[in-house]
Amino acid sequence: MSNHGQKVAIITGASQGIGAGLVEAYRKLGHAVIAVSRTIAPSADPGVIAVQGDVADRATAERAVAAAVERFGRLDTLVNNAGIFVAKPFTDYTLDDYAAVRAVNLDGFFHITQLAIARMLIQGGGHVVSITTSLVDNADSRVPSVLASLTKGGLQSATKSLAIEYATRGIRVNAVSPGTIKTPMHPEETHEFLSALHPVGRMGEIRDVADAVVFLENAPFVTGEILHVDGGMSAGR
Template sequence: MNSQQKVAIVTGASQGIGAGLVKAFRDRNYHVIANSRSIRPSSDAGVIAVPGDIADHATAERIVAEALSRFGRIDTLVNNAGTFTAKPFTAFTAEDYASNLAVNLTGFFHITQLAIAEMEKQGSGHVVSVTTSLTDHAIDGVPSVLASLTKGGLNAATKSLAIEYAKRGVRVNAVSPGVIKTPMHAPETHGFLSALHPVGRMGEIDDIVNAVLYLDAAGFVTGEILHVDGGQSAGH
């Protein structure tokens, strides 16, 4: 175990942005703890896969325990796991509400609380959450109340935590994407989704990965909600 080599936790790590983040952190010589419900073991000894539902407190405990037992520290937590349900407000079910809160808020709460406790002992660390620009700029035709309720809560929590831990060496930021070209968006939707952005295209996974890496390296930046949304939050 090299206790000087940095360690990142990435949730929602099995595909899309999460998988891109795992690769990017490994390329920068971080050890990585990768979590999702469907995560598979990695052939890379520097990546420890921890399967499980991030909304379950026991999953968060296992993730942190693996980071500490295998690598001895936690430097970065990326709260990437999330769910998005697009329905008219009155069509949401109790199950929709519960599942969105479980993944987007409860999952954030458990893993962030445990990770910050360890970062505070080290006197350093960084938490970054992936939210959405829909919290700042609602779009006609894209019903997003549960996303705004939950991811907007993460934006608010980001600023609150940034101030609470500013003098303790722990930074807290968020990346607020527009629509990113990931497997969750079928190719036939790309034309409609591209038109939602002033730049006329969807974002790429690397756009979000690079934003997370910037924030991770930017020691004087905390409490920032970094919009990576093709101008979406600026207006139309």
């Protein structure tokens, strides 16, 4: 049964790790959630609608926005969490690496953000948050990351541009820029090395990113912000 007064969030890359943590965080806020991922399973929670598909495919974005509007009558927040990170020396990247990273990190952002903002304009407001990486602002010789900088760096610039474009129309646009977060994508044997990349000497937790996104969700005077959640990486070393 729909509840047109309930706020609704779309979260991409929602099947595990940070994305799954964000689904949980938004449910605790009372939002219904459209959870998007290539591998996501149907949810037993009536407040969570799973949309299975590749975020780089515009049809997936169309289905996600349609699910929010048809089931709940609105769309209040989009969290662009889906992303691919490939750490290789620049000259070792293949055309397949480039195509895959560009498709998810850039095409996926473009398609669903464009459709989401169009819906938010009809409602008179909304919020877009993108998850980037602190390596965009603070390159590290130990972690080659040109494709991340090329794509996620583009998202950070787009965040500021969109924030200004829609500032007078009730739509806020922000980003969270994490350090390395302890998720299933990082095997246990890499944790010591990854912890040492951060001045605080540890990796971040999923809840650190979720808490930052929730802060931005509840901060109506904040837009165009790139919020670093990186254990001090952005401060220097």
